[in-house]
Amino acid sequence: MRSGRFAGVAVAVAAVLLSAGCRPSSSGEPAGGARPSASRTASGYGARFLAVGECSSFGTVSFTEVPCGGERAAARVTARYDGAVDTGPACPATTDFVLHIGAQRTGGAGAVPPGYACMRNLEPPHPGDPGGGGGPHTIVGDCVYGSGHGRVRETACDGSGPHRPQYEVVRAVTARDRCPASTALYVRLGGAQPVGCATRV
Incomplete structure (x- = not known):
């Protein structure tokens, strides 16, 4: 049994799936000057709580750091x-x-200082992939549906989600006038190409 300083520390989840970037009124790219957290000791299970490359279990209220080779490992830290x-x-x-x-x-x-970890499931499904219906960002290849009040939310492009896809983001551009003529909806993406050109599906 390993005895790392942070082994067994649970992470309270304020919001596992972020909605930033999934509606025109908010950007998927946070601004600011935060810096990547640095490990105080060598990387590895227990050395720094949920450092890049380490893994967590899934939970309903909290997540726990676990060895990536263990049967409880469900997702890996990518940032x-x-x-x-x-x-x-x-x-x-x-x-x-x-x-x-x-x-x-x-x-x-x-x-453990306050912060956040960007997670990627060890096995499918991957809601953050294009068309996957989730993840903290809306990207090219994602589908959305109108959720009311001029907002849209992501949904799976293959129709497997609870909402039928209405639009697909086919291109990311710097300004609306660079979208193709077939564009039916503009979606705020954030980043260097903040405008998503979406067509009806």
């Missing part, structure tokens, strides 16, 4: 940042979900 997700760097485009990590005391000299 890890200290601070708030609203003001920090954006997760990779195909992130499946984001874990919000609250400040944790470990009972020793160390502590």
